[in-house]
Amino acid sequence: MLCQRLEGRSAVITGGASGVGRATAKRFAEEGAKTICLFDLNGDNLGLVAGEVEQRGAKVISFVGDVTSVEQCQEAIDMIVASAGHLDILVSNAPAHSSAPFLDMSLADWDRVVGVNLRASFIIGQIAARAMVAGGRGGAILYTASVSAIGASKDYAHYGASKAGIVNLAKTMALELVHENIRVNAVSPGPLDTPQSVAVLGSEEAMERARKHWPLVPMGRLGKPEEIAAAFAYLASDDAAYVTGQNLVVDGGLTAHAYSIPEELLAK
Numbered sequence: 001m002l003c004q005r006l007e008g009r010s011a012v013i014t015g016g017a018s019g020v021g022r023a024t025a026k027r028f029a030e031e032g033a034k035t036i037c038l039f040d041l042n043g044d045n046l047g048l049v050a051g052e053v054e055q056r057g058a059k060v061i062s063f064v065g066d067v068t069s070v071e072q073c074q075e076a077i078d079m080i081v082a083s084a085g086h087l088d089i090l091v092s093n094a095p096a097h098s099s100a101p102f103l104d105m106s107l108a109d110w111d112r113v114v115g116v117n118l119r120a121s122f123i124i125g126q127i128a129a130r131a132m133v134a135g136g137r138g139g140a141i142l143y144t145a146s147v148s149a150i151g152a153s154k155d156y157a158h159y160g161a162s163k164a165g166i167v168n169l170a171k172t173m174a175l176e177l178v179h180e181n182i183r184v185n186a187v188s189p190g191p192l193d194t195p196q197s198v199a200v201l202g203s204e205e206a207m208e209r210a211r212k213h214w215p216l217v218p219m220g221r222l223g224k225p226e227e228i229a230a231a232f233a234y235l236a237s238d239d240a241a242y243v244t245g246q247n248l249v250v251d252g253g254l255t256a257h258a259y260s261i262p263e264e265l266l267a268k
Helices: 019-030 043-055 070-084 107-135 157-180 195-201 204-212 225-236
Strands: 010-014 035-040 059-064 089-092 139-144 182-189 247-250
Touching: 010 019, 010 070, 010 107, 019 035, 019 043, 019 089, 019 225, 035 043, 035 070, 043 059, 059 070, 070 107, 089 107, 089 225, 107 139, 107 157, 107 182, 139 157, 139 225, 157 182, 157 247, 182 225, 225 247
Parallel strands: 010 035, 010 089, 035 059, 089 139, 139 182, 182 247
Antiparallel strands: none
């Protein structure tokens, strides 16, 4: 049994119907969270995840909505406050991605990815922070960033820019909210075994190959959503009481690597 570091706390998790959001909701429930709002556009999968979370002891509010909508973000936060009496934790995790060379990327695609990843992070982060201030007990606001915030990937200008923006947003919020007892941090995952990765790679067959070996990652594998959930659980808990304004990189050593001299250039 896990430590009950989140006992009695309430949380809103966007992108809660799959991947990192799903794993985080289950981990929070296992650590004693009392009420969790799962916020996602995917209503079909929310019921399944809600059942998994409830089995672990938490009350679940399933909210089908769009994180780019100010009104729907406000509604989700109002629902958790009405149910639990307060908001303790926000995990802003809803993702958007696509790929296109910079010269071919459309403004519509740029706006969509930046809108979901960065604009929505500001919207729900501000609404959650206001609720935490009004509640008078502080809280933790957490963001899913990416190793793409640290280094560039070809064909992902919109994604990388939005994730880098999230990291800076978290740092700025941390500085401004510290006196309200609100901590703000980001987690930057490396390549993960999630439905989004299947979409990026294009087929389940390619995903199977990636699960067995991911050559750029020193650990040689994809990360698990549960490993990101563990990072969020730490940052949401009192174990991280002195941690704010940070970007915790969870990437199997990927960003520790600079370059290697090609084997054929080395003297034999």
